[in-house]
Amino acid sequence: MPTTASATLAVSTVIFALRPGTGAGITGAPEGALMTLWLPLVRRTREPYLDSWALPGGWLPEDEELATAAARTLRETTGLTPKYLEQLYTFGDLGRSPEGRVVSVVYWALVQSDEAALAAVGENVRWFPADHLPPLAFDHNSIVDYALWRLRTKVEYSRIAHAFLGETFTLAQLREVHEAVLQRAIDPANFRRTVTASGTLVDTGESVAGTPHRPPRLYRYTVTPDTVPPNTVPPDTASADTVPLRSPIPEPHFTPGAPA
Amino acid sequence: MPTTASATLAVSTVIFALRPGTGAGITGAPEGALMTLWLPLVRRTREPYLDSWALPGGWLPEDEELATAAARTLRETTGLTPKYLEQLYTFGDLGRSPEGRVVSVVYWALVQSDEAALAAVGENVRWFPADHLPPLAFDHNSIVDYALWRLRTKVEYSRIAHAFLGETFTLAQLREVHEAVLQRAIDPANFRRTVTASGTLVDTGESVAGTPHRPPRLYRYTVTPDTVPPNTVPPDTASADTVPLRSPIPEPHFTPGAPA
DNA sequence: GCAAAAGTGTTTAAACTACACCCATGC
DNA sequence: GCATGGGTGTAGTTTAAACACTTTTGC
Numbered sequence: 349m350p351t352t353a354s355a356t357l358a359v360s361t362v363i364f365a366l367r368p369g370t371g372a373g374i375t376g377a378p379e380g381a382l383m384t385l386w387l388p389l390v391r392r393t394r395e396p397y398l399d400s401w402a403l404p405g406g407w408l409p410e411d412e413e414l415a416t417a418a419a420r421t422l423r424e425t426t427g428l429t430p431k432y433l434e435q436l437y438t439f440g441d442l443g444r445s446p447e448g449r450v451v452s453v454v455y456w457a458l459v460q461s462d463e464a465a466l467a468a469v470g471e472n473v474r475w476f477p478a479d480h481l482p483p484l485a486f487d488h489n490s491i492v493d494y495a496l497w498r499l500r501t502k503v504e505y506s507r508i509a510h511a512f513l514g515e516t517f518t519l520a521q522l523r524e525v526h527e528a529v530l531q532r533a534i535d536p537a538n539f540r541r542t543v544t545a546s547g548t549l550v551d552t553g554e555s556v557a558g559t560p561h562r563p564p565r566l567y568r569y570t571v572t573p574d575t576v577p578p579n580t581v582p583p584d585t586a587s588a589d590t591v592p593l594r595s596p597i598p599e600p601h602f603t604p605g606a607p608a
Numbered sequence: 609m610p611t612t613a614s615a616t617l618a619v620s621t622v623i624f625a626l627r628p629g630t631g632a633g634i635t636g637a638p639e640g641a642l643m644t645l646w647l648p649l650v651r652r653t654r655e656p657y658l659d660s661w662a663l664p665g666g667w668l669p670e671d672e673e674l675a676t677a678a679a680r681t682l683r684e685t686t687g688l689t690p691k692y693l694e695q696l697y698t699f700g701d702l703g704r705s706p707e708g709r710v711v712s713v714v715y716w717a718l719v720q721s722d723e724a725a726l727a728a729v730g731e732n733v734r735w736f737p738a739d740h741l742p743p744l745a746f747d748h749n750s751i752v753d754y755a756l757w758r759l760r761t762k763v764e765y766s767r768i769a770h771a772f773l774g775e776t777f778t779l780a781q782l783r784e785v786h787e788a789v790l791q792r793a794i795d796p797a798n799f800r801r802t803v804t805a806s807g808t809l810v811d812t813g814e815s816v817a818g819t820p821h822r823p824p825r826l827y828r829y830t831v832t833p834d835t836v837p838p839n840t841v842p843p844d845t846a847s848a849d850t851v852p853l854r855s856p857i858p859e860p861h862f863t864p865g866a867p868a
Numbered sequence: 869g870c871a872a873a874a875g876t877g878t879t880t881a882a883a884c885t886a887c888a889c890c891c892a893t894g895c
Numbered sequence: 896g897c898a899t900g901g902g903t904g905t906a907g908t909t910t911a912a913a914c915a916c917t918t919t920t921g922c
Contacts, residue, residue, distance in 0.1 A: 355668060409614075437695065440713065519874085535912075560921050561919075820894050821900040824902090
C-alpha cells in the first residue's frame with residue numbers, strides 16, 4: 349500500500365432514456381420530434397455546488413465493485429435500473445473539485461423508455477433534454493457531452509439501441525430509436541436491410557394488430573453468439589449488446605474540458 | 609469528502625514500441641518478420657507477486673494529474689518518454705490485488721522505435737514481444753490484451769502509427785508500421801492511395817538517397833486541422849494523432865478477466 | 869376504395885481489392 | 896542492363912445510399 353496520501357475515489361453515471369420530445373420550455377428543442385434523449389440529474393444538497401444539478405453518483409466503498417457502485421447510486425437516487433451499463437472514462441484533473449482531489453470513474457447507462465416514465469421525480473431529481481442542459485456542477489457538462497458522443501457513435505456499430513426497447517419490437521420502433529439518438533431521418537428500406545443482414549435479429553412470427561395500416565412483425569434479438577473473442581473486451585462491454593452490427597469498429601475522439 | 613474508507617488509486621501504463629522482430633528464444637515468434645510489437649515490463653521488488661513481471665506504474669500522488677503520473681512512472685522505471693499517451697480503462701475489481709482494494713487507472717503509450725532501442729534495460733526491466741508474454745502480476749495479462757486490441761483497431765482509423773516514427777518518413781516506413789501492428793501484409797499501391805487521400809500527409813519534396821533502387825519521397829503529417837469538434841473528445845485523445853484517417857469511427861469490445 | 873405504414877426491388881455511386889505495369893536508382 | 900522497391904493505372908467486387916414500387920391492414 350502507498351506511503352503518501354492518494355485521491356478520493358467517486359463513481360458517477362450518465363443515464364440516458366428516450367422520452368416524448370416535447371420541448372417543454374426548452375429553447376431550441378425540436379417541437380415536433382417524436383422521441384428525444386433525456387437524462388435524470390440530482391440536485392446537490394451539499395457544498396461545493398450546493399443546489400446545482402449534477403450526475404447521480406457517490407463515493408466508492410472499499411468493498412464494492414465499480415459497476416455495482418454505479419448501479420447502486422443510480423438506483424438510490426433516481427430509482428432506475430439500467431438495462432445497459434458501461435464504463436465511460438475516468439476523470440481526475442486536479443481542479444475538478446474545489447474541495448480536495450477527487451477522481452471519478454464515470455459510467456454511462458441506458459434505461460428502457462417505459463421504466464423512465466415511472467422514474468422517481470421530485471424536488472431533487474429532474475429529467476432534462478440531453479442536448480439542452482443548464483450549467484452543471486463540477487465538469488459534468490463535459491462528461492455528458494462525451495457520453496452523448498459515445499452513445500451516438502456506438503449505436504451505429506453495436507446493438508445497444510436494444511436497451512431502450514422491450515424484449516420484442518418492430519423494426520419501426522428500432523428505427524425510431526436510431527433516429528432519435530442520431531437526430532436524423534433514416535431510410536426505412538435501407539435500415540431494414542442493414543439490420544436484418546447483420547444476423548442479430550430473429551423474426552418472432554408474431555405481428556402487432558390494431559394499427560391503421562399493415563401490421564408490422566415483431567422481432568427479437570439473437571442470444572449472445574459468443575463470436576466475440578474471449579479476453580478481448582472490457583468488463584462491462586462484453587455483453588450481447590455489444591455484438592457488432594456492421595463490422596467490428598474502433599474508438600474515436602472526444603475531449604471534455606473542465607473538472608469535477 | 610467521504611465518511612467511509614475508499615480504495616487506493618494507482619496508475620499503470622502499457623507501453624508499445626516496434627523493434628526488429630527476432631523471435632529470440634520466444635517460441636511462436638515470427639522469425640523472419642521485420643518488425644514486431646514489444647513492450648517493457650518491470651520486475652516486482654515487493655509482495656505481492658514478488659519477482660513477477662508487471663506493468664510499470666505506481667501510486668497516484670494527490671497533487672499530480674493522472675496522465676502526468678503515468679508519464680512519470682514510465683520515465684522513472686524505463687527511461688522512456690512516450691510520443692503518444694491515452695487513457696485505456698480503469699480496472700477496479702475487488703479481487704485484483706491480494707492485499708487490499710486497488711483501483712488502477714491504466715494508460716497506454718507509444719514510443720518511437722529509435723528511442724526504444726536506447727531504453728534502459730537491466731535486471732529489473734526487460735522487453736517482451738507483446739504477443740508472447742509470460743504470466744504477469746495481477747490482471748496485467750488481460751490489460752495488455754485489451755491495450756493490444758485497442759492499438760490494432762485504432763491504427764486503422766486514426767494516425768497514431770505516426771507515434772512510432774520520426775518527423776518525416778517514407779510511405780514504406782508508415783506501411784511497415786501498419787503491417788507490424790496488424791500482422792498482415794498491406795498492398796503498397798492501395799495503402800498509398802488511402803493514406804494520401806486522407807489529406808493528413810504532406811510531401812516534403814525531399815527524398816531518401818542511397819537506396820539500391822528508386823529513392824522514396826519523405827512525408828510529414830499535416831498540423832492539427834482542428835476539424836474535430838471542440839468539447840467532443842476525451843482529454844488525452846484530443847491530439848493531432850487522433851484525426852480520423854478514413855472516417856470517424858466508434859468503439860468496439862474487449863473483456864479482460866483477472867484482477868491486479 | 870383510400871390512406872398509411874410495412875416491406876421489396878432496382879439503380880447509382882462510392883469504396884475497397886487485386887493486380888498489371890511503368891519509373892528511377894545502385895550496382 | 897538488370898534487379899529492386901517506388902509509384903501509377905485500371906478492372907472487378909462489395910457496400911451503401913436513393914427512390915420507385917408493391918402489399919396489407921383499418922376505416
